Amino acid sequence: MLTLNQIRENTPEVLEKLKKKNFNGQEIITSILDTDKKRRNLQFELDSKQSELNDLSKKIGELFKTGKKDEAQVIKQKTIGLKEEIKLLGEEFDQTGNELRDLLIQVPNLPHHSVPPGKGSADNVVVKSGGEKPRLPEDAMPHWELGKKYEILDFDLGTKLTGAGFPLFKGKGAKLQRALIGFFLDENEKAGYTEFSPPLMVNEDSGFGTGQLPDKEGQMYHITMDNYYLIPTAEVPVTNIYRDVILDANDFPIRNTAYTPCFRREAGSYGKDVRGLNRVHQFDKVEIVQIQHPEKSYEALEEMVNHVEQLIIKLELPYRIVKLCGGDMSFTSALTYDFEVFAAAQNKWLEVSSVTNFESFQANRLKLRFRDDVTKKTQLAHTLNGSALALPRIVAALLENNQTEKGIMVPLVLRAYTGFDVIS
């Protein structure tokens, strides 16, 4: 959520930036400014009346104390009309406040100046690539067939237990999952991230804080009986730790990491790259989150990008880093780098991480602030997050790229975690 100050003080600039995100904000920004003005006028009126009533009440109190009941009765009469006015004004004020909020949450975050223009994924910019695409044997298989062949991955049983998109890993497949999680967490810890193991369900406030609610409500599994949501990413609990928090400037940087299963309904995406592990309803992911000083958040973003890149390099996967264009970025993002690895048997690039600086967009919803050392005033912090890394597509690429006549070779860095070198 943008702040009113951002919109009030730089209206033309805001409109210009929104255009880059393919969002025509002219109409909504105008009504935000109007509604804001209206709300402020109402507040001034309401505050004045309230102040008047408070004065009268004090007087009545004094008169009662000194026994002048008749005079008190006279003043009491005066408060009747005033109270009615305050009630009506209060209702209008609250309503206007709600209208303003409803408008504000519809405006996407402003893109960073370096975000490339563009309408969709075709306009994203590959900023770096690395690793080598493997040469596969003649009879190379996609990962869903490899999973069957080596009995490590069973989609049919997952469907039996739950439904489509809930894969079941078994034997060395299950152990590979555990190895990857351990490897990622250890690497993140070495890079200065503190490990968390958060709740997998969150309440409405948390869903709102990181921006999943209300707009992406249909993408989360909702436990209606208790009004909880299954988390679509660890970002939600791990960032909401800092909801309604005022940090000290020297608390920065905060670096957190967490492994969690992630649950996504993926409504509306049926039939689009959904084979095998490419798109599933439940998957494992290790997430990194940073809370930073506004002046340092882009440094932090680069640091996170470098860190994620190192993880992929250590897994020996061919990859590319993509800077998302204005039209392809998420609603909440100011700047996003996607990481894609190449799954050779499918001949496809699969997104395995999305590293984003939200600037103060989430912080404003979260009321996540810090106290400025110099001015002693509170100010919104910046939040960032990224996957380090999401497992299923990494597994897909590992299985496909590392298949040999002898079986699937486990990357060197994982062998201490798996306890085996090859899946055969």
Add this chain to the structure above:
RNA sequence: GGAGAGAUGGCAGAGUGGUCUAAUGCGGCGGUCUUGAAAACCGUUGUACCUUUAGGUACCGGGGGUUCGAAUCCCUCUCUCUCCGCCA
């Protein structure tokens, strides 16, 4: 699931209808003293919004109500603690 108690500032903790503009203590910050530090003493110490020389309004777990006036009374929800039951 049943019964009871409770939720007040960074923390502890008083306040049960009218200077509450929230006591007091601890902590934090500034100062005096000191070679320096500690102790002692003095001062200061929440958030947000409106208007801005100065003010004003709201906030005592959330929401609603009674009243001229609510931290205080009533209703309701959430959470915490104690005991019982069930259970990994």
